[in-house]
Amino acid sequence: MPSTQSSYFQSYPNAEGYFGQFGGNHYPPELRPALEELASSYEELRQTPEFQQTLNKVRGGLQGRPTPIHHLENISNQVAGAQIFIKREDLNHTGAHKINHCVGFALLAKKMGKNKLIAETGAGQHGVALATAAAYFGLECEVHMGEMDISKQSSNVGRMQLLGARVVPATTGQSALKDASDSAFNAYVEQHEHALYAIGSAIGPHPFPMIVRDFQAIVGREAREQFISITNGSLPEHVVACVAGGSNAMGIYSGFIDDPDVALHAVEPLGISDELGQHAATLSYGRPGTLHGARSLVLQKDDGTSADVSSIASGLAYPGVGPEIAMLHETGRVCIAAISNEEAISALFRMAKFEGIIPALESAHALAFAIRLASRRPSSERILVNLSGRGDKDVEFVLENYGTGA
Known part of the structure; x- marks a missing residue:
């Protein structure tokens, strides 16, 4: 996690999840409770020695x-x-670097009592990393990927499936990363009670950009x-x-x-x-x-x-x-x-x-x-x-x- 002594990390994001004029939470109202639960659980768990010790163990041994x-x-x-x-x-x-935040999200999900991880992927590196973390922590995994990228990155698709993940094709728009993100967000809306969205980058509503940054x-x-x-x-x-x-x-x-x-x-x-x-x-x-x-x-x-x-x-x-x-x-x-x-x-x-x-x-x-x-x-x-x-x-x-x- 970033040093608590850093003036920058003490300032950004603010309490509403903004980095200057950017950020915030512009997600559907029905998901606000799930995002608030994630933010509060993260702030509580990240401070505990057990969470940090487990994370460090996985980073050293698995990663x-x-x-x-x-x-x-x-x-x-x-x-x-x-x-x-x-x-x-x-x-x-x-x-790739993606596993840095994937193991963090998997550990969060486990501690929060969730049994599934949902995510999007473009090149497939995030999907493979999340499938790996899900397998390690005993969680289900659902990865949304653009149909065009599934064809281009067939080896990564096979790796995800071998690791036990379900790969869901996104067929709208350009059938690429943005469309995979749309598909994964929609899946999270439907499954948020038992699943955690392990976003693939420092994007999305608060607290996702902060959490990804901190794990990375x-x-x-x-x-x-x-x-x-x-x-x-x-x-x-x-x-x-x-x-x-x-x-x-x-x-x-x-x-x-x-x-x-x-x-x-x-x-x-x-x-x-x-x-x-x-x-x-x-x-x-x-x-x-x-x-x-x-x-x-x-x-x-x-x-x-x-x-x-x-x-x-x-x-x-x-x-x-x-x-x-x-x-x-x-x-x-x-x-x-x-x-x-x-x-x-x-x-x-x-x-x-x-x-x-x-x-x-x-x-x-x-x-x-x-x-x-x-x-x-x-x-x-x-x-x-x-x-x-x-x-x-x-x-x-x-x-x-x-x-x-x-």
């Missing part, structure tokens, strides 16, 4: 934490600019301590993460958010072009609106409905952004950048061929920007990237559409 920081020496030497380091969240059990903050705490140890007392000049909902970003930002000399960079998917419907760059092109129970920035059509989105990375194909990320952008604490499909693919091939690491397509966006940034900064500076997931899930798609990059 394999702590994950290391690794210096990308080969690529840094090629770029001949700032040095690039990565936080290896791809080494978590199940292959383990990434930032570890990264800060590790970086200080590696550099004999220094912090990175730049911290970089890909952003859609914002779970991996808020996780690593949490360790540095009170350090004004550390620049925080949010990397969005530019997709095919900057034309609406051809990207998912919400911070760059979104407007204030309400999506999935919270006020935030949303990519919108002229009539105010959410726009179609496009990204090579299924986990980034979302027309909104978490309310905390929206606030950090509005206040200028987070710098934004956009990376195209082709730039992300290029970074994936470069990482594979020169560092021996195949990153997830989502993480490849952050790496592509870090390489660009490094080429423009002096060698005395250090860039820390949250390598949020590994690319096993993307290999078949990349080979079919881009070959081996030779």
Whole structure:
């Protein structure tokens, strides 16, 4: 959990769940009691030694934490600019950062007397992580996934099913992440008395963005301590993460958010072009609106409905952004950048061929920007990237559409 000494975490969110003008609870009234129960249970349970001890045990034994920081020496030497380091969240059990909050939600559900977890997934990493946590804690699991993503990420679908989860296809709209979220929210409305919604990112109504951030903050705490140890007392000049909902970003930002000399960079998917419907760059092109129970920035059509989105990375194909990320952008604490499909693919091939690491397509966006940034900064500076997931899930798609990059 974030340090209680941090002035930032004492201030955000406020009692109503707002991060500045963003956030709040814009969910159907019939679910208010369930969300209030979740908020109060979380605040009570997170303070107990038993909860923390169990969480730490699972993080160490099941997840394999702590994950290391690794210096990308080969690529840094090629770029001949700032040095690039990565936080290896791809080494978590199940292959991504998502399990950090999934085990937290599973433990919450168990303590609250719920017997089922419901969630959405895009690339499938959150779904696999939740199915893993549900299996460990003896809970039922229902994962909603866009029909298009089910086809693209068939290996992750199989993993979820092998772990005992029921995968529910979302067939409306673009049959992608936003539509999976709609489907999962509707399922939660019907089943909230016995089920807990384990949201996939730092989105949705209060208290979901706060809970996801807090569980993901383990990434930032570890990264800060590790970086200080590696550099004999220094912090990175730049911290970089890909952003859609914002779970991996808020996780690593949490360790540095009170350090004004550390620049925080949010990397969005530019997709095919900057034309609406051809990207998912919400911070760059979104407007204030309400999506999935919270006020935030949303990519919108002229009539105010959410726009179609496009990204090579299924986990980034979302027309909104978490309310905390929206606030950090509005206040200028987070710098934004956009990376195209082709730039992300290029970074994936470069990482594979020169560092021996195949990153997830989502993480490849952050790496592509870090390489660009490094080429423009002096060698005395250090860039820390949250390598949020590994690319096993993307290999078949990349080979079919881009070959081996030779």
